[in-house]
Amino acid sequence: MGPTQKADTREHTLDRMLNLLEQAAARGASLVVFPELAFTTFFPRWLIEGEALDQYYEHGMPNPAVQPLFDRAQVLGVGFYVGYAELTSEGRRYNCSILVDSDGEILGRYRKVHLPGSFEPRAGARYQQLEKRYFEYGNLGFPAFRAGPDWHHAIMGMMICNDRRWPEAWRVLGLQGVELVCVGYNSAAYDPNGGVTEDAALRTFHSTLVTQANAYMNASWVIAVAKAGEEDGSGLIGGSCIVDPNGRLVAEAQTLGDEVLVADLDLDLCRQGKDKMFNFAAHRRPEQYAVITERAGVVEPAVRQPLAARRS
Amino acid sequence: MGPTQKADTREHTLDRMLNLLEQAAARGASLVVFPELAFTTFFPRWLIEGEALDQYYEHGMPNPAVQPLFDRAQVLGVGFYVGYAELTSEGRRYNCSILVDSDGEILGRYRKVHLPGSFEPRAGARYQQLEKRYFEYGNLGFPAFRAGPDWHHAIMGMMICNDRRWPEAWRVLGLQGVELVCVGYNSAAYDPNGGVTEDAALRTFHSTLVTQANAYMNASWVIAVAKAGEEDGSGLIGGSCIVDPNGRLVAEAQTLGDEVLVADLDLDLCRQGKDKMFNFAAHRRPEQYAVITERAGVVEPAVRQPLAARRS
Numbered sequence: 001m002g003p004t005q006k007a008d009t010r011e012h013t014l015d016r017m018l019n020l021l022e023q024a025a026a027r028g029a030s031l032v033v034f035p036e037l038a039f040t041t042f043f044p045r046w047l048i049e050g051e052a053l054d055q056y057y058e059h060g061m062p063n064p065a066v067q068p069l070f071d072r073a074q075v076l077g078v079g080f081y082v083g084y085a086e087l088t089s090e091g092r093r094y095n096c097s098i099l100v101d102s103d104g105e106i107l108g109r110y111r112k113v114h115l116p117g118s119f120e121p122r123a124g125a126r127y128q129q130l131e132k133r134y135f136e137y138g139n140l141g142f143p144a145f146r147a148g149p150d151w152h153h154a155i156m157g158m159m160i161c162n163d164r165r166w167p168e169a170w171r172v173l174g175l176q177g178v179e180l181v182c183v184g185y186n187s188a189a190y191d192p193n194g195g196v197t198e199d200a201a202l203r204t205f206h207s208t209l210v211t212q213a214n215a216y217m218n219a220s221w222v223i224a225v226a227k228a229g230e231e232d233g234s235g236l237i238g239g240s241c242i243v244d245p246n247g248r249l250v251a252e253a254q255t256l257g258d259e260v261l262v263a264d265l266d267l268d269l270c271r272q273g274k275d276k277m278f279n280f281a282a283h284r285r286p287e288q289y290a291v292i293t294e295r296a297g298v299v300e301p302a303v304r305q306p307l308a309a310r311r312s
Numbered sequence: 313m314g315p316t317q318k319a320d321t322r323e324h325t326l327d328r329m330l331n332l333l334e335q336a337a338a339r340g341a342s343l344v345v346f347p348e349l350a351f352t353t354f355f356p357r358w359l360i361e362g363e364a365l366d367q368y369y370e371h372g373m374p375n376p377a378v379q380p381l382f383d384r385a386q387v388l389g390v391g392f393y394v395g396y397a398e399l400t401s402e403g404r405r406y407n408c409s410i411l412v413d414s415d416g417e418i419l420g421r422y423r424k425v426h427l428p429g430s431f432e433p434r435a436g437a438r439y440q441q442l443e444k445r446y447f448e449y450g451n452l453g454f455p456a457f458r459a460g461p462d463w464h465h466a467i468m469g470m471m472i473c474n475d476r477r478w479p480e481a482w483r484v485l486g487l488q489g490v491e492l493v494c495v496g497y498n499s500a501a502y503d504p505n506g507g508v509t510e511d512a513a514l515r516t517f518h519s520t521l522v523t524q525a526n527a528y529m530n531a532s533w534v535i536a537v538a539k540a541g542e543e544d545g546s547g548l549i550g551g552s553c554i555v556d557p558n559g560r561l562v563a564e565a566q567t568l569g570d571e572v573l574v575a576d577l578d579l580d581l582c583r584q585g586k587d588k589m590f591n592f593a594a595h596r597r598p599e600q601y602a603v604i605t606e607r608a609g610v611v612e613p614a615v616r617q618p619l620a621a622r623r624s
Contacts, residue, residue, distance in 0.1 A: 113597050116589075141600055146613045155612060165589065167479035167529055168601045175603050177612040197584070202558060206528060209559050213525030216518060217479055246514060247521050272509070274610070277428075277477065281609025285425050288453055289480045291487050293605045297593025298586070300467060300489040301458045 001034065002257035003231035006041045010065050013039055016258055018072055025076040027262045030102065030150055032073070035184035035227040036083035036095070036112075036161045039066065042186040042227065043085075044130045045234055047121045053134070057087035061098060061106070074104035079150065081182040081223075083160055085134070086111070095135045097158045097184060101148060108145035110158035111138030114166050127192040127234050142169055144176035154179045154267055157220075161185035164224065165210050167217070168292065174218035175280065179245075179270045183211070183224040189235035204239040208249070216247030219273025221265045229256035245270045313346065314569035315543035318353045322377050325351055328570055330384055337388040339574045342414065342462055344385070347496035347539040348395035348407070348424075348473045351378065354498040354539065355397075356442045357546055359433045365446070369399035373410060373418070386416040391462065393494040393535075395472055397446070398423070407447045409470045409496060413460060420457035422470035423450030426478050439504040439546050454481055456488035466491045466579055469532075473497035476536065477522050479529070480604065486530030487592065491557075491582045495523070495536040501547030516551040520561070528559030531585025533577050541568035557582045 001020070004013050017034060024032045037043075043056045061084070062070045073080055079101040086096035095112035115137060117129030144157045157173035157180075164170075164183050173181060187207060189200035198206075207224070215222040221244060228238035240253035242263045251261040277283075313332070316325050329346060336344045349355075355368045373396070374382045385392055391413040398408035407424035427449060429441030456469045469485035469492075476482075476495050485493060499519060501512040510518075519536070527534040533556060540550035552565035554575045563573040589595075 113600050114595055116595065137597060138600075144613050146615050153615065162595075165529060166596070167483065167526075168596070168604060171479065171604050172601060175607070175610055177610040198558075206559065209521075209525050209528060213521050214479075216521060217477060246510075247518065283426060283428065283474075284478070284480070284608040285449060286605045286608050288425050288450075289484060289605050292480060292483050293598045293601050295487070296596040296598050298487055298489040301456050303458050303465065 001227045003229040004041050006232050023260045025078045032080040033182045033223045033225045034082040035225045036186050038082050044134050045127045057085040059087050070104050077102050083184040093135050102150045111140050112160040113138040114162040116162045125193050142172040144178050157181045159183040170214040170218050178220045179267050180221045186227045187237050189237045192234035204237045207239050212243050212247040215243040219245045219270045219278050245273050313539045315541040316353050318544050335572045337390045344392040345494045345535045345537045346394040347537045348498050350394050356446050357439045369397040371399050382416050389414050395496040405447050414462045423452050424472040425450040426474040428474045437505050454484040456490050469493045471495040482526040482530050490532045491579050492533045498539045499549050501549045504546040516549045519551050524555050524559040527555040531557045531582045531590050557585050
């Protein structure tokens with residue numbers, strides 16, 4: 001998807017999504033993947049409070065504003081992944097995604113675990129990254145779901161944006177035998193406050209690299225979908241892609257606008273990796289991985305003593 | 313390094329390694345990385361027993377056969393990583409690597425955790441992969457070492473071959489703040505028994521892909537070094553490379569023979585990743601990773617019930 005500006009109406013954005021859905025269905029797709037926070041602009045880039053903030057969240061899913069997407073998908077016999085800001089009836093907020101099957105039922109739900117950014121706004125900055133303020137950490141783990149016959153009983157999992165850079169997220173899905181991971185993202189193309197950091201080409205390379213490698217290391221298909229382009233004065237990378245269980249790109253977006261990529265996904269291609277190189281039961285050594293779940297941060301080794309001291 | 317045939321003498325192989333060491337030192341290297349099982353052919357490809365097997369192991373390190381490498385490196389002021397088959401004084405066997413500093417002291421030792429292949433030979437196969445028979449699983453974890461001033465106090469870690477495909481190994485090093493990972497490998501280029509599986513190009517792609525992505529995801533430099541080429545009728549991929557903390561290739565081998573790659577490694581390039589995107593303390597969520605250390609193998613989700621059953 002191309003960018004969605006703050007000034008765009010919900011109806012306008014939904015019309016674009018319906019148009020993409022129609023194009024995909026016409027090209028034979030049975031699953032359509034939309035990006036993270038697909039219905040709105042990436043609002044964590046601003047400090048917003050009260051009702052002005054609440055307008056970006058979905059109160060219930062589906063709800064009247066998005067119902068046409070559910071309805072049209074069911075008529076077309078297409079299911080979809082979509083990311084959105086979730087406000088629960090208990091008032092809790094998550095960066096969420098769902099898988100909706102071709103019956104129009106919600107097959108699975110995921111709440112983003114790896115929230116980037118900060119809780120406190122950066123003083124004086126024009127653009128923020130306030131995901132840690134606007135969302136709680138996801139509390140559903142990384143659940144895998146067994147699809148029905150319309151998706152050939154695939155074992156499917158979801159991630160959202162930053163999650164794809166964390167091999168732990170992939171491995172938790174891999175340990176459930178995942179065969180297809182859907183990821184939506186909104187990733188900065190540059191520092192919108194003018195800092196000199198990685199350029200858009202390097203950031204797109206990073207995104208594609210982690211998608212390919214984690215697909216291979218878990219012998220899974222991946223569909224990774226960007227919201228891309230210049231959005232309210234802040235740039236987002238593109239690089240939407242479909243990656244096979246060998247880590248090879250089979251389709252890659254060519255633009256930063258609305259664009260449909262289609263590929264046939266042969267789930268049997270997962271078997272070579274899952275049964276041999278990445279036969280986890282035969283080759284993983286969890287007793288050597290303890291530190292991965294024991295602590296979050298880095299503990300560096302001590303400074304080495306000079307030779308004389310070591311020998312004394 | 314190019315291949316080392318079964319018929320090659322130890323002296324011949326050591327002469328090749330000394331020659332590579334001299335070339336690297338002449339080009340300004342302070343650290344030279346040799347491959348896995350650098351002193352011998354990749355002997356786990358055969359079923360061997362008794363003394364015929366023991367000849368492939370190093371009894372003590374250094375020992376008279378390899379002492380010239382230690383001596384020459386110290387004279388040149390160069391340290392090195394080298395992989396070899398270790399037979400301890402207690403009779404235990406490991407696929408091992410060491411880091412030797414420019415004082416000629418062993419800074420660190422690592423024993424391969426992710427042993428591929430099988431314990432039992434495959435009946436009727438001309439070539440085997442018997443690492444699980446010839447070695448015990450490494451019992452030293454993935455330790456990181458703080459180097460001395462000759463390597464700018466870098467935090468260094470080691471892997472051996474198959475380890476590089478396992479993100480858990482990288483993460484355990486990453487959680488120690490690793491800035492430079494050395495990996496030696498002997499990876500099959502094709503099925504030597506004639507099976508139709510991945511070709512050499514795909515296998516080299518896999519090797520490079522995991523090296524680049526895990527370097528990026530842990531914001532570390534990586535030096536990955538192959539024993540390559542046709543060795544005793546069985547092919548080994550090349551693809552030796554030096555990768556920066558952004559996952560970019562900065563040097564890549566062009567041949568399957570003896571070849572020296574040299575690069576300047578700026579350890580400060582690790583800081584951008586370690587302090588921001590991969591600030592582990594700020595962004596990792598270990599409470600969601602439990603399954604990674606709880607079990608080795610896959611547990612698939614239940615088959616989804618048909619719609620009618622779910623609604624009943």
